[in-house]
Amino acid sequence: MSFFFESHELDVARRELRRAGKPVALEPQVFDLLVYLIENRNHVVSKDDLFEKVWAGRIVSESTLTSRINAARNAVGDSGTAQRLIRTFPRKGFRFVGDVSASASAPMPAQTASRPAKAVLAVRPFATPGGSETSALGMGLVDAIMTGLARFRLVAAVSxxxxxxxxxxxxxxxxxxxxxxxxxxxxxxxxxxxxxxxxERYDRSLDSSFAVQDEIA
Incomplete structure (x- = not known):
């Protein structure tokens, strides 16, 4: 779902706020607060409602809530003085009062089969002429490489x-x-x-096969 108001577009699925087509940076809580206010724009939202929906019932200070409201206003070009879009109702809560239209978000573009979003790196067995000890070193090196690559989110290492x-x-x-x-x-x-x-080519003294495996990997 996307919401449109003034020169802004709030894309809920992509968690993006754009002003005149340009992205506006928002903290996650501020984004969630803005979405909740817009989705419930037909009535005043109480502070307790915001604590429950945005903070999942956690106890937060009044200053934290005020800070997030001010950040939401700033993101949409509003202010606590103007309250053109987000209005405070004393002792009642807040309400998004701007004119809003809504439409279903365009589907996210599908990734092509040939170039997945996560690179797939196939680690093949190293050629090991020269006997069982060399073969063991090659197998250990592949395992060390696979283990090291597991730390990177954008690479899927496969065997x-x-x-x-x-x-x-x-x-x-x-x-x-x-x-x-x-x-x-x-x-x-x-x-x-x-x-x-x-x-690359590496020449090393074979003092310890484990140390060589870790260093080269």
């Missing part, structure tokens, strides 16, 4: 079982060992056009 068609990017690499030295190479590939976005 070898994932279909290539799902992946946005692919990480591949190799682990080689010569005596006490290990060489690890890695490449990041854009799955959709095959372009190599990044590549």
């Amino acid at each position: 070898r079982e994932t279909d290539d068609e799902v992946a946005t990017y692919t990480l591949t690499g190799a682990v080689q060992r010569a005596g006490d030295m290990v060489r690890i190479s890695a490449r990041l590939i854009d799955h959709h056009d095959g372009a190599q976005l990044w590549a």
Whole structure:
């Protein structure tokens, strides 16, 4: 649902207030307060109503409520002196008195299948010529990378079982060992056009395989 008044549009679904097409920054509580006042514009809303609906029944001070009302007024170009849109009724509450029209919000644009909003990074097994110890290092490195990527909200790290068609990017690499030295190479590939976005090679002393895994990951 979107509400229109003067030069403003309040888009409830997108939680956006726009003035003349430009976004107006609002704190979440101020946005919720403004929505509630507009949705209930046909009657005076009491302070208790606001405490219940906006603050979920939590006890807040009068100064907090006053601050949020002033912020809502400021966001829509009103003031406590003018009270052109948000009017105070002493000992009664508040009411949105501006002329409002409403319409259903346009649906959010669908994400295309080829470029999801969250990048999908397929971490493939590293090539490990040279025996079981090198293979164990390669497997541990993949696990360390997957664990590290889990901290990033905009990246979904997936394992070898994932279909290539799902992946946005692919990480591949190799682990080689010569005596006490290990060489690890890695490449990041854009799955959709095959372009190599990044590549690096690391030469490390294999004093501790765990330390090497953590550092390179």
